[in-house]
Amino acid sequence: MEQAIEKWPGKIYELIIGATKETGGTRSKVVKIGGSNTLPFLFFEGENPNPPAIAMEVWDIEPTDWPDVLKNEYGSVLNDPTQWAKKCETLGADLICFRLKSAEPDGKNASSTEVAKTVKDVLSATSLPMLIIGCGNNEKDSSIIMDVSQAAKGENCLLGMATKENYKTFTAAAQSGGHSLIAETPLDINLEKQLNILITDMGFGSDRLVIHPSTGGLGYGFEYCYTIIERTRLAALSGDKMMSQPIITFVGQETWKTKECRADESEKPEWGPLKQRGILWELTTAAGYIQAGADVIVMNHPAVVKEVKNYIQKLIK
Amino acid sequence: MSCKIKFLPHNKEVSVSPGTDLLSASTMAGVQIYNSCGGDGICGRCKVKILKGEVTTDSAILSEKEKKDGFVLACRTICKVDIDVFVPEESRVEKAQILTMGEIYTPAERAAPPVEVFEEKIFEYSPLSAKLYLEVPRPSIENAVADLERIFREIRKSKTASPVMQMGLANIKKLPSLLRTSDFKITVTLGNRNETTEVVLVEPGNTADKNFGVAVDIGTTTVVSYLVDLKAQKVVSAKAMYNPQVSFGEDVITRIIYAGDSSGLDRIHHVIVDAVNDLIVSHVISDKISLNDINCVTAAGNTTMIHLLLKVDPTHIRRSPYVPAANAFPVIRAAEAGIKINPRGLLATIPNVACYVGGDITAGVLASGMSNFSHLALFIDLGTNGEVVLGNKDFLACCSTSAGPCFEGGGIKHGIRAQAGAIEKFRINPELDSGSELRIETIGNEKPIGICGAGIISIVAELFTNGIIDKSGDFIKGSSKHLKKTEEGYEFFITDNISVTQADIKNLIHSKGAIFSGIEVLTKKIGIDIHQLSKVIIAGGLGNALDIEKSIVIGLFPEIPTEKFSFIGNGSITGCKMCLLSQSAMRRANEIAQKMTYIDLSADPEFMNNYTASLFLPHTNLELFPSVKKQLKMKNVDYYS
Known part of the structure; x- marks a missing residue:
């Protein structure tokens, strides 16, 4: 039987995260993402040179709203970001996703000098390439990102989140520190593309961007997220350079806030043991996004990280 | 005597x-x-x-x-x-009766003069109301034809065809004494009520030179009127005012709800009729004629506006399955609707197409001439509802998008209608000394008082190509010394006291996005490529200086050669004027309304996707605008300074 092979004119940009000694940084390795010229895992049709990378979250402040099932996995390292990062490294993470939650104006409201210092500390504690994500408040993130970028200068990190509101400061910061950027928009292919255009209009390389389409977890609009990622990918493969960036999804963040991962067993006995629920939820969500075409998966639970790594190995074999 | x-x-x-x-x-x-x-x-x-x-x-x-x-x-x-x-x-x-509603009126003012449209003389001159001076032969024993038939005979003599004629009893009653006191020298006004010629009015003496009609375009936001000399076949003056129904709601749906009970219908009807009467009176005063010399009115508007003008319950327009009381209303006596012209004068409304495509579009398509074309043409009306019509003499398809009042100066901080003193052109010339690099042109070269639709398009296009706003329309701080922070955020000052705000720019982007995506979806539905179009006809009361190139720069119109575009100004009122002057134009309007197929965009899943893509300058898909892309590449904006 004849095989119908699709030949796409486009290709996803290949992005390198991290810099080793040779390239002016201090990382022990770099992580490459993207580079595909076909849909995920269709090896008979084209190339998928880089498997999806797994980033594990590390916060600069102890997460108070994480459920115990998750907290217990980390124990005392949760209030020490350097130890936490080291632990993730041993757990098999490809990347560290460092969140600057302490900067939240309604919380600790840490200054840019304070957060820049922890960034440096974590960079010395781990040798993995890093993602550095702000606290989520546009105004505050704009005010700290320049110092953060300088603190990590030369390490070729992935900075986030550049949004339509703050992209000018973020782009300038990433440019000056030699980092790449995560462009975050609401879940809409046009909005994704618009932000990419705005950022590249500032002279920033279109090959130094990662798309975050604001996805949801399993059961929370997952199917729609899946199709948007797929449409983004199809646009890229059809030759749209402003959609040809790798895609990141924050699977852990979307999983552990759902009621399915939090509701007590006495409340929902029919849902089964709480301890397994979150794990299964995070695993299923991650598997789904990997199939959709995500290039970086940001995760939380160590057991799931292990399982997903196995899953990826099976897919690329 | x-x-x-x-x-x-x-x-x-x-x-x-x-x-x-x-x-x-x-x-x-x-x-x-x-x-x-x-x-x-x-x-x-x-x-x-x-x-x-x-x-x-x-x-x-x-x-x-x-x-x-x-x-x-x-x-x-x-x-x-x-x-x-x-x-x-x-x-x-009593004056008081008018005054109770009077305070909500904005006074009529001089509107931008009509655009000189190439008017191929496709329609013969046969005005809705024609005046004929007759010296009727006196009756005698040998010629004892009755007064009425005597007049009919004289009228028929002047006509090539022999029309079906009638005269109301009220007029016949006047004849015996009127004929004899006026020495059998009379002027008859012939009105056309549908297919019958009616002697609407018999006047003593010769008043044939004084035959005027009024064309009215009743927009959701703006009401515009032309006084037309039916004998000389020309527009004498143009007036405009905001539609005072705005106080009952900005959009048609709110107004339909308001008109839901009979007292609401009564009120909202009177407000528009009074507004039309005010416009007519202001013509009468400024052009020194008498109300009695105005013998007919043609009106076009969206379906709801026409229902309200005629005081017909519009309730079912907004209820599924969306059925208006009528699409084509008969010609009636203007007085029946409360319009004050010659008491026996006529009112004709241009037929509507469907609930959400009104006679204003029928009139615009008529004025555009596209119903005669053998090649494909696109007609775009830039009103509160942006309508797009595609077709030629064989077919017509249209869709309606919600563009908002921006093209009529609504929803813009310093927005005004296209009137004297409105900024309609703007240019930044960075080579010139600071202080004189901003160039504006106003309608009538008068002192600037605000910005009209054409002006806001021109301004946003210039801000964009000069790197003062980015592709999403956001101001780039520090990009110009005219960009200042005020209590309302950043504003770009065109003059000392006329500015453009961030919200103004976003409003325009939403409006242009609605139009562009309407064009995209309609052409896709019919299955044609925009490059197959041989003509694009733009209509709208947004000022006569509409710059096609700049409209393309902001992505309002698709990028096709500018020589294919023509701008006809307010197409609705031009069509009304044509119907005043020619009954065959009116017949054509009926054909157009019947032929047009309405395509509902709200039922189209592609529309929303196209719409979001078009909320960008010029568009998220820059490949649709290759020459704009080139133009932008040449300008290197330095963001990091």
Whole structure:
């Protein structure tokens, strides 16, 4: 039987995260993402040179709203970001996703000098390439990102989140520190593309961007997220350079806030043991996004990280 | 010879030809007398008292006592000599009645003059109301034809075809004395009510030179009127005002809801009728003619506006399955709708297509000439509802998008209609010294008072190509010294006190996005590529200086060669004017309305996707605008300085 092979004119940009000694940084390795010229895992049709990378979250402040099932996995390292990062490294993470939650104006409201210092500390504690994500408040993130970028200068990190509101400061910061950027928009292919255009209009390389389409977890609009990622990918493969960036999804963040991962067993006995629920939820969500075409998966639970790594190995074999 | 008529207690005097009826004389004198039957002698509301002088009257419906006391019906009474007339209180139209609603009006002002459209003479001259001066042969024993048939015979002599003719009983009753007091020299006004020619009015003497019509475009946001000299076949003056119905709601849906009960319908109807009357009066005053010389009105508007004008319940327009009371209303007496022109004058409305595509689009398509084209054309009306029509002489398809009032100066901080003093062109010339690098042009070269639709397009395009706003329309801080932070955020100052705000720019982007995505979806649905279009006709009351190139720069129109574009200004009112001047134009309007297929965008899943993609300058898919892309590449904006 004849095989119908699709030949796409486009290709996803290949992005390198991290810099080793040779390239002016201090990382022990770099992580490459993207580079595909076909849909995920269709090896008979084209190339998928880089498997999806797994980033594990590390916060600069102890997460108070994480459920115990998750907290217990980390124990005392949760209030020490350097130890936490080291632990993730041993757990098999490809990347560290460092969140600057302490900067939240309604919380600790840490200054840019304070957060820049922890960034440096974590960079010395781990040798993995890093993602550095702000606290989520546009105004505050704009005010700290320049110092953060300088603190990590030369390490070729992935900075986030550049949004339509703050992209000018973020782009300038990433440019000056030699980092790449995560462009975050609401879940809409046009909005994704618009932000990419705005950022590249500032002279920033279109090959130094990662798309975050604001996805949801399993059961929370997952199917729609899946199709948007797929449409983004199809646009890229059809030759749209402003959609040809790798895609990141924050699977852990979307999983552990759902009621399915939090509701007590006495409340929902029919849902089964709480301890397994979150794990299964995070695993299923991650598997789904990997199939959709995500290039970086940001995760939380160590057991799931292990399982997903196995899953990826099976897919690329 | 003429007679003087003095109206009391107003103490106003007017000279008229003998044979003129008192109701007509009163409008000439500027005295308002009630009448609700249009001079048919039925309603009895125009009762007046003759104080001095002799008249011929037929006031049958008055009581014997009233007749004995000297009361007559103004509409049924003609003068032969000088007389004094007393208008009793119950017959006066009291100012107070108008004033109760009066405070919400914006006064009429001079509108931008009509765009000179190449008007191929496709439609023959045959005005809705024609005046004919007749010197009727006196009857004799040998020629004893009755008065009515005698007049009909004279009218037929002047016509090539022999029309079906009729004259109302009310007019026939006047004939015997009118003919004889005027020495058989009369002027007849012929109106066309659908397919019948009606002698609408018989006047003594020769008034054939004074034959005017008014074309009215009733937009959701703006009402525009032209006074048209039906004899000279030209527009005498143009006036405009905001639609005062705005106080009942910005959009048609709110107004339909408001008109849901009969008192609401009554109020919202009166407001628009009063506005039309105000416009007509302002024409009459500025062009020094009499209300009596206006013999017909044509009106176009969206389906809801026409329902409200005619006081027809619009409720079902907004309810599934969306059915209006009528698409094509018959020609009626203007007085029936409350429009004050010659009491026997006619009102014709341009037929609507569907609930959400009105006669304004029919009129615009008529004016665009596309219903004659053998090649494909696109018609775009930039109103509150942006309508897009695709087709030619064989087919017409249209869709309607919600563009918002931006093209008419609404929703813009310093936005105004296209009127004298409106900024309609803007240019930044960075080579010039600071202070003089901003160039503006206003309508009539008058002192700038605000920005019209064409102006806001021009401004946003210039801000964009000069790197003062980014592709999402956001101001780039520090990009210009005219960009200042105020209490409302950043504003770009065009002059010391006229500025453009961030919200203004976003409004325009939403409006242009609605139009562009409408064009995209409609052409895709019909299955044609925009490059197959041989003509794009733009209509809208947004100022005559609409710059096509700049409209393309912001992504309002697709990028096709500018020579394919033409701008016809307010197409709706141009179409109305054509229907005033030619009955075959009116017939064509009916054909257009019947032929047009309406495509509902709200039922189209592609539309929302296209819409979001078009909320960007010029578009998220820059490949659709190759020359704009090139132009932008040449300008290197330095963001990091």
